[in-house]
Amino acid sequence: MRDQLKASARSGLIFGVVIIFLMLFGLTKTLSDILGELFNLQSITRTGNSGGLMLLFALLAWWAGSRAAKEDKENWKAVLRNGAVSGLVIGSITALFTFLVGSLDGADIEMRTYLAQLDRPSVQFLLYGRSIIAGALMTFFIFLIFNLVGALASYILETRHAGGYLQKKYLQIKDRISGTSIVVRYKEHPQSKWIGYGILLAGTLLMPQFLGKYWNYAMGTVGIYVIMGLGLNIVVGLAGLLDLGYVAFFAIGAYTVGLLTAPAPIPIQWSFWPVLVISILLAAFAGILLGIPVLRMRGDYLAIVTLGFGEIIRVLIRSDMMSPYLGGPQGVRDIGGPSLFGISLSNERAYLYLIILGILLAILLTNFLQKSRVGRAWMAMREDETVAQAMGINTLYYKLMAFATGAAFAGFGGVLFAARNQYTGPADHTLMVSINVLSLLIVGGMGSIPGVMIGAFVLKGLPEVLRELDIYRLLVFGALLVIMMIIRPEGIWPAPRRRMELHESGLEEIPPDESLIGEEG
Amino acid sequence: MSKTLSQNTAGPINTFLIVQVIISILFIAFLTWRLYTVIDSGAYGPDTWLRFAISGLIIGSVYSVIAIGYTLVYGILFMINFAHGEVMMLGAFAGYFVFEALKSIPVEATGLSFLDSYQIVSVILAFLAGMFISAVVGYFLERIAYRPLRGAPRLIPLISAIGASIFLQNAAQVTFGPKRRTYINPASLQRSVGWRIPVAGEEVILTYTGVLTFVLSILLMVTLYILVMRTRYGRSMRAVAEDKQTAALMGINVDRVISNTFVISGVMGGAAGVMWGIHNGIIYHYVGFIPGLKAFTAAVLGGIGNIPGAMIGGMILGVVESLGPAALGIDFQLKDVIAFSILVLVLIFRPSGIIGEVLSEEKV
Numbered sequence: 001m002r003d004q005l006k007a008s009a010r011s012g013l014i015f016g017v018v019i020i021f022l023m024l025f026g027l028t029k030t031l032s033d034i035l036g037e038l039f040n041l042q043s044i045t046r047t048g049n050s051g052g053l054m055l056l057f058a059l060l061a062w063w064a065g066s067r068a069a070k071e072d073k074e075n076w077k078a079v080l081r082n083g084a085v086s087g088l089v090i091g092s093i094t095a096l097f098t099f100l101v102g103s104l105d106g107a108d109i110e111m112r113t114y115l116a117q118l119d120r121p122s123v124q125f126l127l128y129g130r131s132i133i134a135g136a137l138m139t140f141f142i143f144l145i146f147n148l149v150g151a152l153a154s155y156i157l158e159t160r161h162a163g164g165y166l167q168k169k170y171l172q173i174k175d176r177i178s179g180t181s182i183v184v185r186y187k188e189h190p191q192s193k194w195i196g197y198g199i200l201l202a203g204t205l206l207m208p209q210f211l212g213k214y215w216n217y218a219m220g221t222v223g224i225y226v227i228m229g230l231g232l233n234i235v236v237g238l239a240g241l242l243d244l245g246y247v248a249f250f251a252i253g254a255y256t257v258g259l260l261t262a263p264a265p266i267p268i269q270w271s272f273w274p275v276l277v278i279s280i281l282l283a284a285f286a287g288i289l290l291g292i293p294v295l296r297m298r299g300d301y302l303a304i305v306t307l308g309f310g311e312i313i314r315v316l317i318r319s320d321m322m323s324p325y326l327g328g329p330q331g332v333r334d335i336g337g338p339s340l341f342g343i344s345l346s347n348e349r350a351y352l353y354l355i356i357l358g359i360l361l362a363i364l365l366t367n368f369l370q371k372s373r374v375g376r377a378w379m380a381m382r383e384d385e386t387v388a389q390a391m392g393i394n395t396l397y398y399k400l401m402a403f404a405t406g407a408a409f410a411g412f413g414g415v416l417f418a419a420r421n422q423y424t425g426p427a428d429h430t431l432m433v434s435i436n437v438l439s440l441l442i443v444g445g446m447g448s449i450p451g452v453m454i455g456a457f458v459l460k461g462l463p464e465v466l467r468e469l470d471i472y473r474l475l476v477f478g479a480l481l482v483i484m485m486i487i488r489p490e491g492i493w494p495a496p497r498r499r500m501e502l503h504e505s506g507l508e509e510i511p512p513d514e515s516l517i518g519e520e521g
Numbered sequence: 522m523s524k525t526l527s528q529n530t531a532g533p534i535n536t537f538l539i540v541q542v543i544i545s546i547l548f549i550a551f552l553t554w555r556l557y558t559v560i561d562s563g564a565y566g567p568d569t570w571l572r573f574a575i576s577g578l579i580i581g582s583v584y585s586v587i588a589i590g591y592t593l594v595y596g597i598l599f600m601i602n603f604a605h606g607e608v609m610m611l612g613a614f615a616g617y618f619v620f621e622a623l624k625s626i627p628v629e630a631t632g633l634s635f636l637d638s639y640q641i642v643s644v645i646l647a648f649l650a651g652m653f654i655s656a657v658v659g660y661f662l663e664r665i666a667y668r669p670l671r672g673a674p675r676l677i678p679l680i681s682a683i684g685a686s687i688f689l690q691n692a693a694q695v696t697f698g699p700k701r702r703t704y705i706n707p708a709s710l711q712r713s714v715g716w717r718i719p720v721a722g723e724e725v726i727l728t729y730t731g732v733l734t735f736v737l738s739i740l741l742m743v744t745l746y747i748l749v750m751r752t753r754y755g756r757s758m759r760a761v762a763e764d765k766q767t768a769a770l771m772g773i774n775v776d777r778v779i780s781n782t783f784v785i786s787g788v789m790g791g792a793a794g795v796m797w798g799i800h801n802g803i804i805y806h807y808v809g810f811i812p813g814l815k816a817f818t819a820a821v822l823g824g825i826g827n828i829p830g831a832m833i834g835g836m837i838l839g840v841v842e843s844l845g846p847a848a849l850g851i852d853f854q855l856k857d858v859i860a861f862s863i864l865v866l867v868l869i870f871r872p873s874g875i876i877g878e879v880l881s882e883e884k885v
Binding site: 112308439479 | 601621675680685687688689691696852855858861862864869872
């Protein structure tokens with residue numbers, strides 16, 4: 001029993017600390033507003049939806065309670081006790097925190113200068129617009145009561161096997177659907193894959209017609225990231241070379257198109273299409289140039305060197321020394337766009353079509369490479385470089401090829417990005433671009449083409465939908481990367497081979513025997 | 522390590538080595554020529570050179586302290602603790618808050634604030650706070666972001682580390698606000714005040730903050746070196762770095778040693794953060810990133826996994842970065858380029874660093 005109580009107290013402590021951090025980040029306010037809007041709750045305070053806040057706390061407490069109840073599912077007394085302990089811990093921590101914040105605020109200390117989210121209205125909001133004591137007590141009781149409720153609810157659901165019932169129902173429905181003749185016939189049809197692709201393609205091609213200007217632009221950004229993701233997929237996912245300086249090639253593409261089509265700083269104004277080809281070739285060439293010295297290094301050194309290279313490029317394009325040639329911090333303006341048969345294609349919809357075309361080409365190329373001798377060589381290299389070498393694969397050559405192909409994709413992305421914005425500058429080429437592309441690859445599933453698309457939608461598309469969470473975008477993104485690595489390192493839609501690898505390697509590691517571990521020294 | 526590498530890469534004629542030598546000679550010749558023209562033009566007097574060297578040594582000592590954090594973790598887990606720069610940043614913020622708090626406490630006896638009345642105590646408190654907060658962050662970083670991933674392919678902890686780095690950076694931005702803050706130092710540690718050394722008719726100021734930073738970082742590194750090399754605990758750390766399984770068989774609690782390594786690296790990071798704040802003055806949420814990268818460069822430069830290597834690497838990097846732009850006659854904005862170019866060059870020509878890395882066989 002003491003162990004159970006300890007475990008519940010510990011889980012309560014973790015929840016409490018996380019909730020305090022949510023308050024410090026100001027996320028409580030944003031989430032409460034969303035919840036309040038969703039359920040149309042009344043608010044007492046003007047700065048945030050206090051009804052939403054109560055609901056948020058209640059939900060969190062429910063969750064904490066059901067977790068605490070898992071310590072002992074058999075006995076309802078134990079369930080209540082564990083829930084109460086967890087509730088008491090969370091409640092007292094959070095109430096203490098709100099009390100402290102409230103009193104500091106009451107003592108006329110301007111906390112905002114140090115903790116940006118705790119300005120006066122926010123403190124009032126955390127106290128539900130009441131006095132300090134009342135607010136803190138309310139927080140305490142919400143957590144205590146809903147912990148108990150959550151614990152009891154999970155106990156009842158567990159004993160009545162409500163969860164099991166739902167699962168059975170779901171399986172039944174699933175069976176019924178997949179048993180329907182049309183689904184069976186579709187699944188058994190040899191061309192079913194192509195029909196699916198056809199529908200997807202038609203949907204994609206029709207989509208820009210129904211979207212407004214803003215969404216066409218947003219989807220275009222997603223598309224550009226899909227292209228870059230496909231490129232990095234070749235480098236990281238297939239060839240296994242971790243490249244953190246991918247933005248360098250993006251920058252090379254963007255600046256080439258900028259310099260060759262814009263009137264300043266270099267007075268050359270060529271038309272878009274030849275410049276597109278030049279940019280891609282130049283980016284690929286830069287990939288080879290960087291690759292020759294760098295590719296002999298082992299994995300994580302390669303990551304750092306490429307990262308360093310990306311930073312070098314960024315510092316160079318910002319610097320005053322290069323500004324007569326590259327435009328310096330102001331960047332390059334008035335970049336020319338594409339035109340076809342005398343019709344300018346410089347609107348969001350046309351760009352989206354161009355980007356979709358680019359994605360299709362990229363997919364075809366990736367697919368072709370992946371299934372050819374080259375792709376097999378890459379994968380062999382990724383698995384074991386020494387063995388691949390022994391099998392007669394010229395690793396340096398194939399690595400260079402992967403690097404160059406990836407760089408070409410990034411260059412293409414850069415061209416589209418710069419031409420669409422008619423501007424490019426140092427702010428477009430930060431390390432975050434590399435990290436974004438890498439992350440979309442990881443979130444989606446490395447080495448898999450559908451994974452790249454899903455990743456791009458999740459990382460670049462979702463933030464467009466959740467505009468309220470804008471300032472927390474990167475915060476959530478960082479946390480998501482960590483969580484993803486822990487619970488699903490293979491990504492949302494992994495390549496089957498990679499999934500197998502990851503689960504295999506988990507088995508290989510033999511944990512040290514517990515009984516042999518004593519004190520250190 | 523270097524033996525196996527050269528066996529892998531060297532052909533029968535050893536073309537790579539020849540190319541290396543030729544490129545190195547050309548490169549050195551180019552550097553010498555640039556240096557000669559700059560010195561010949563007389564653009565900088567000896568006082569300026571001394572000033573650059575001093576500031577390079579001071580910044581270099583901070584890099585060394587951060588680099589030790591990277592080296593310790595890399596030596597044990599073979600992973601780049603990408604979030605170490607953020608650990609340092611949080612330590613800098615902790616020190617800042619201590620100074621701010623002490624500034625607001627009045628002392629009756631002197632009529633000044635606590636910060637100005639008891640300056641030594643204040644500085645010690647700030648360092649303790651910075652070290653403590655960073656140690657806590659380091660501990661939880663390992664617990665939450667790295668421990669569940671032990672044994673996974675090496676890319677995965679690295680990505681988790683990148684995620685943690687982004688998270689901590691943005692958490693700091695959201696919590697503390699995006700504005701830049703100025704460290705309010707105690708009265709006798711003003712950033713422009715120091716000893717004046719006359720050099721060639723000019724005066725070079727050796728600031729007190731700089732001396733404090735330098736001396737403290739040397740002290741910290743020596744302490745750490747003794748801890749790792751001379752104590753029982755250090756021996757268990759080295760044993761874990763060598764071979765986790767065998768260390769566990771010898772009765773070492775591997776998880777605890779790894780946790781403690783992160784705590785120690787956090788302590789070093791926190792101290793470096795407070796030093797950075799006291800000496801450079803400006804902190805904000807992004808302040809840990811570039812020094813973190815450079816400190817990693819320093820660790821690689823000296824030979825990763827190697828504590829004296831990190832110290833020497835940091836100093837060299839600091840001095841070269843500081844003297845480099847002047848010596849090569851290029852823009853001072855490009856000093857980051859010099860730092861990263863050094864990294865690239867070292868990794869190409871001598872991947873094991875100046876002193877050589879200390880890594881177990883398992884790693885190679």
